[in-house]
Amino acid sequence: MARAVRSLPAALKLLFSHRSSRAIAAAPCNQRQKSTYTSIVSMAAHDSAQAEPPPAQYGGRHTVTLIPGDGIGPELAHHVYQLFRFCCVPVDFEVVNVDSSMASEDDINNAIMAIRRNGVALKGNIETNHNLPPSYKSRNNLLRTTLDLYANVMHCQSLPGVKSRHRNIDVIIIRENTEGEYSSLEHENVPGVVECLKIITRNKSLRIADYAFRTARAQGRRRVTAVHKANIMKLGDGLFLECCKEVASGYPEITFDSMIVDNTAMQLVSRPQQFDVMVMPNLYGNIVSNVCAGLVGGPGLVPGANYGEDYAVFETEHGEEHCQPQLSKPNSDASCLLFAARSPQAAFLREHDTQSNPVYRH
Amino acid sequence: MAGGAWRSLLSQVVLSAARRPQLHSASFSRGMQTVTLIPGDGIGPEISSAVVKIFEAAKVPVRWEERNVTAIKGPGGRWMIPPDAKESMDRSKIGLKGPLKTPIAAGHPSMNLLLRKTFDLYANVRPCISIEGYKTPYTDVNLVTIRENTEGEYSGIEHVIVDGVVQSIKLITEDASRRIAEYAFEYARNNQRSSVTAVHKANIMRMSDGLFLRKCREVAENYRDIKFTEMYLDTVCLNMVQDPTQFDVLVMPNLYGDILSDLCAGLIGGLGVTPSGNIGANGVAIFESVHGTAPDIAGLDMANPTALLLSGVMMLRHMGLHEQASKIQVACFDTIRDRKVLTKDLGGNSKCSEFTDDICRRIQDLD
Secondary structure, rough: OHHHHHHHHHHHHHHHHHHHHOOOOOOOOOOOOOOOHHHHHHHHOOOOOOOOOOOOOOOEEEEEEEOOOOOOOHHHHHHHHHHHHHOOOOOOEOOOOOOOOOOOOOOHHHHHHHHHHHOEEEEEEEEOOOOOOOOOOOHHHHHHHHHHOEEEEEEEEEOOOOOOOOOOOEEEEEEEOEEEEEEEEEEEOOOOOOEEEEEEEHHHHHHHHHHHHHHHHHHHEEEEEEEEOOOOOOHHHHHHHHHHHHHHHOHHHHEEHHHHHHHHHHHHOOOHHHHOOEEEEEHHHHHHHHHHHHHHOOOOOOEEEEEEEEEEEEEOOOOOOOOOOOOOOHHHHHHHHHHHHHHHHHHHHHOOOOHHHHOOOO | OHHHHHHHHHHHOOOOOOOOOOOOOOEEEEOOOEEEOOOOOOOOOHHHHHHHHHHOOOOOOEEEEEEOOOOOOOOOOOOOOOHHHHHHHHHEEEEOOOOOOOOOOOOOOOHHHHHHHHHHHEEEEEEOOOOOOOOOOOOOOEEEEEEOOOOOOEEEEEEEEEEEEEEEEEEHHHHHHHHHHHHHHHHHHHHHOOEEEEOOOOOOHHHHEEEHHHHHHHHOOOOOOOOEEEEEHHHHHHHHHHHHHOOOEEEEOOHHHHHHHHHHHHHHOOOHHHHHEEEEOOOOOOEEEEOOOOOOOOOOOOOOOHHHHHHHHHHHHHHOOOHHHHHHHHHHHHHHHHHOOEHHOOOOEOOOOHHHHHHHHHHHHOO
């Protein structure tokens, strides 16, 4: 315990100076600097030399918005809070409850305002009742698009001591979070015929591709795979692929290849070790990230992070119903929010095993 | 036992088809049934000839009509398949198809899509059962994916709104959703399957997947003996890789079906060993191997004909030729279980022709 306390100040410095590494786009909550590509590259070059933490807001403590969510969310949030207190992590949680059963969007708007204020949030899953009419939008989706959290990053790795069919998996899945199939643009022109629009834009595709390559470079990854279905959706996914290729040309040391999504699904269940960093549009990202989470042992073991230019929201696995009490196994899923909470501290927690071990042994 | 499950499943897999009206007499001639064979591209011709050879060894009374399918521009500027291929399929009603090339950004729609549109092949049925003798990390997989094949995300309707913004339209219609749901429940009933699960993403795509789900629920009302559940796509993906035994029959729109059926194929060993059938509206059925054209091994006698062969077996049962179907199936599984003459993708070193010859030999020994 004393070791943990002693290690923390140095670790905190490491966290906030470690911008080039894991916390690549997570803006520390007391700064509104946009993480531009050039600033990150120069930081990466002077990695170890950085030692000055940015000044904290109030007395050296950081405020993080906490949205417990539904189902077992509040219970898990409580565990996170307790663990943070026990480890003397200088984080104060501002709890914002979002009542998913209410039709009005006031709750989620309050949450968004809180996140804008604090810059960083930890979120449980907010349920969406899909039997309600389309005017009731998915709260999770609303959060992502309003705050422009364009990159969803999931790092799936095989954990020691967790039994699964596959070993040695270490995949970073980067998923475009704001457009694609989740644009929620649907209409019924003729009764009985519904059209749903999938939007792919050049700007967002370039942005996510750039993010993926930056992350790969910063983490020393050798290969980026774009997942698409351009043989069928020639214009849409074709544009996405083109953008990825364009960005890839600026990163000659990283191998770029592409794979069609159904083949990817198949390869993931037979030989997941071949994947390194994967980048893809929204829906494929949903599928691939869930498959990978299942491969390493379940949603309870994989933290998820949503990064934007200015904000970062860390959450459990993207499934709307993973945190339903009747469907989840409380023991294994109790760790899911904990893992999500660990994401911002993931950089130094991995290096300072004292803190991570208790959770791993859980 | 997986082998027994295969036998019972494949023997029942088209019992529903057996209840269909008898094959048109025009397709019979001297006791021989006509089947349109579409060899396809890449390794297609090799594996088709392997299957033809095996069928000959089993003395299957089938007359093959070989046709090629390439996209041609018909009158009015619409892309279509060659008229002789269409005419042959319409006459025989049964087809066996090898892999077709789908070039990216070639200007014409995918050949598989074109075939589906032409014959209104609305249901793609893929039974995925673990093969004894071909080890994968997943054992005891026994599920069937039924995928809506005509609309959804693969409607092929795309536009460039402004430069740099592309929209792709996903189409869900009441009729198609109802039709696929009905087929799924019929299939479950005819093949003694206990549950049907609808896979959707209605929390995000409220109207479109919501419509699909509503139709499934409506159809489920008429099939009270079969358990109906709904599950989000991400939950299905998650649970599928952790415990595939919890799933039975899955019904879903096009894109999810594409990905999930390939995922399930990966669980049992890949597309090289997975059969597939496409059921159409007018009694047309095309059975196909779903793997790609593998241009890198085309012409090198390295291909694995198992997928096309098992699809052929599905086809034989559809046609009512159960005896020959069983013979070929047993021979094929015995060869794989024996592990002596396996193609490279199954872990062996033999050529396609050697694998084929081994199966032919076993069939002749069975006689």
